[in-house]
Amino acid sequence: MTPIVRTITDLLIGFILLFGFYIVLSGHLSPGGGFAGGVTCAAGLILMTMASGVEALRERLSRNLKLAAAGLVACTLLVFLAMPLIGLPLSDAGSVTFLDVVIGLSVGAGLFGAFLMLAGFPVRRKAEGEKEGQ
């Protein structure tokens, strides 16, 4: 895509993902929840795929993917398991927030995976002199 779209996407992708996480985490207080937040995160990643191409996204994601995934899982487990032990509730609603985060991850990853699958599918292009069917 054009450099304008690519530059703006590179600047905005952090905010889009942050907004998606906000929708997921505040699902028990204001409208939103796991589904809306997960689909928003997936839509942001799709924007980056369409702007920079599938290869660039794969390279950018896989650079730190193992480290990021391990860190994410460790943080989640630490926070959600240690909080009741310390005695502080993570949120007023208890397990609803945890389920929100899990659903956000599941739905977002699934839908983005579906798009990546389709993006790698070859297209039989139109031949040169062929008219479009009516």
Add this chain to the structure above:
Amino acid sequence: MSGTLAILYLVMLFMFIAAIIAVEARDLLSSVLCLGAVGFGLSVADLILGAPDLALTQLVVEIFVIVLLIRTIVARVDTTKEFVRDTAHVAFMGAVTMAIVIGVYVCFRAMTPFGDPPMIMGQSYMRAAQEAGAGNIVSAVVLGFRAYGTLGEAAVIMAAILGSYALLRSRGREETHEGHDSHS
């Protein structure tokens, strides 16, 4: 008829006209864009009807659907001759649809009037949600009272996506077997 209801009827009329244009347009790209108009009209209708979670989710999902459909349409050869009509078939299907609409109207007369739902479970959920501590009662219902339903829903999404992945993957096997047999 209050102002809110008048706006609701206008939005539903907009959805109806956009749906008809989406179905009858000859160019596939125009029909996909009109489909986007149907989805956005539904999102506005959700806002008018007091369902902000649904408006948010429907908006993002509709964008996803438009992107998906446009990626399948663009640059693919399509030789469908749509204007050759089988008039008998179309008339029959039109008559069946009209019959269904009239039959459903007769059934709808037994429904509760619009704007006054019985809310038997809704009242008890709202009363219990105050003790549960959740602010958003729809989230409390989806993830608290009916969490098993949400588990099944996540399973359905995973099944659909894994199924489509399997469908796209078997192309690899066809390519390696092309040398052996001509009918795959």
Add this chain to the structure above:
Amino acid sequence: MIHNLLPYMMAFVIFAVGLYAIAVKKNLIKAIIGVIILEDAANLFLVLVGYRVPASGEPIPPIIIARTGAGRPAADLLRNAVDPLPQALVLASIVIGLAVVALLVVLALRLHQKYGTFDLTEISKLKG
């Protein structure tokens, strides 16, 4: 009585448009568009069932007042808020509809790869 049923009938008319598209259209993409319109109309109908006319002003979504400040006090909700149960059902239904549409689109792509067209009359002749 017509006024009481008019929103339901309008939602069902949109449903009928989607049903007509699935039954009549020869183009596979038009049939998928018909499925999407059908799902949208069904979700609209479910949300319409749960609507409760407020005493005054705009409809009240079922959100209790919390630290964010958005919502109404709890006692107000019991008398005036819309029904939260249909919204919970529709929330899952919207995302499931998206996954099903993704599966249909993958089917359409595989058919196009094999037959070169989206025309259902050509595809149903089943030339291997």
